Amino acid sequence: MDINFLGNLLLVVDTGSMAEAARRVGVTPAAIAQQVQALERELGVPLLVRAGRTVIPTEAGHRVIARARNLVRESAELKAFALEDEAAGELRIGTITTALLSLLPDVLAAFARAFPQANVLIRAGTSMELYETLQRGDLDVAVCLHPAFALPKAYDWHLLREEPIVVLAPARLKDEDPHELLRREPFIRYDRSLGGGKQADQYLRSARIAPREVFELNSLMAIAMMVDRGLGVSLVPDIVSPLTTTLKVARLALPTPTEPRRFGVLWHKTSPRGRLIKGFLQCADGVLGYGDSGGDGKKVGRRRSGG
Template identity: 85%
Template sequence: MDIEFLANLLLVVDSGSMAEAARRVGVTAAAVAQQVQALERELGVPLLVRAGRTVIPTEAGHRVIERARGLVREFSDLKAFALKGEAAGELRIGTITTALLSLMPDVLARFAAVFSQVKVLIRAGTSMELYETLLRGELDVAVCLHPAFTLPKAYDWHLLREEPLVVLAPARFAADDPHELLRREPFIRYDRSLGGGKQADAYLRAARIAPRELFELNSLMAIAMMVDRGLGVSLVPDIVSPLTAGLEVAKLTLPVKTEPRRFGVVWHRGSPRAHLIRGLLQCADEALVQSDR
């Protein structure tokens, strides 16, 4: 039985789609389907059935998947233990999208230069999705917002960046009062289901500001571009990204101090990939120093 086939079966189940699983591993959907069929022939039971546009496990599939998660994780850890102390192996990184589009490219460039033999697998998601995936052992590190709860003692946290809330406005409004802009101009809201969006919503409520809301979306990069195009103003975490560096936007400091959005790295202290994680953290700190110059 091929462990890669089992890993791809788990991807199909987690994504609900053979096409999405295939996209993540860089093969065709037909190839993934053939791998699943090979597993079904070897085990003698159907593992997946179609439900509309998605696929779901059969009863037998659920039993297989429960064991497969442990097998895939243990095999991955076995490789890591075999390569312990060597600058090789595999590192599975989960990251929030804003980190992936801002700090992480510089971090990964440094990491790849030092650990050229390491295969890096990257998965994007929300902070809670990444944290839960980390707990299941399917990630080695999660680059995410600081959890709103106490981390289990087996896990550690390394702060990367603090991002205070700012009013993002077209450059021509750079000298205007930020609260007045929020009341007067069309408002582009950062998704309230996300950490930074919740912070922005809480600030508006505390300041008794009812903005003229026209848009709500979950991409900080898209929000910055929309502000650059004159579609309105926004209240967002102060991200630093090369993708927004050329935009004609102003960042206005709020008159009332707020808690910043904090994002960093979470990992299991006992990870067999500890030497790679330490290398990643060092690369992150070096990239931050370089970006602040």
């Protein structure tokens, strides 16, 4: 029985969708379906049944899944312990899309040079999805926004970047008053279900600005492109990405100070992949110019913010 098939079965159950599970592990939905069918043939029972647009476990599936979680976790821990004194093994990284399209490629390039024998598995998701996946033991580290609640003592946090909330406007409007732009121009809203979108919405409310909303998106890169095309202005975290360097947009500071968006690395303190995690943190700090990283989630050196 392939332990990876079991792991992907758990992902299907947790997401309720073969398509979403396939997206997170970087394969096709057909490949996930074939893996589930292989498990069903081997076990001799159906494991999943379709319910509308989602899939749910059968009665036998529930029994298998309860045991499979322990098997997948123990298999991963066994492999990690066997390699704990080697610069090898597998590091499972979950990341928000913003990080994946900005700093993470450079960090991974540095990590690949420092740990050429290590395998890296990357999954994208929202910060809350990543936190829940980390809790289940299906990830080793999560590159995500700092949770809005107090972290359990079993977890550690390492800040990577602080991003102030700015008004994003076409370059031709760079000398305009940011509040006036938010009131006057068509408004492209950052998804209010996400951390940065919530911060932007709170700012608009506190400043008593009711923008003329035309779009709401969950992609900061797409918002930047739409602003570049003259479709409106936005209120977003000030990201830095090679994908936005050619865009003709202006980043206007807000007249009223606001809390920046903070994202970094979250991991379990007792992870058997501690050496690889520490190496990943050191590579991240090297790319960002933060100096040496300790094992306690703190940094030596100045943090950059904004962009």
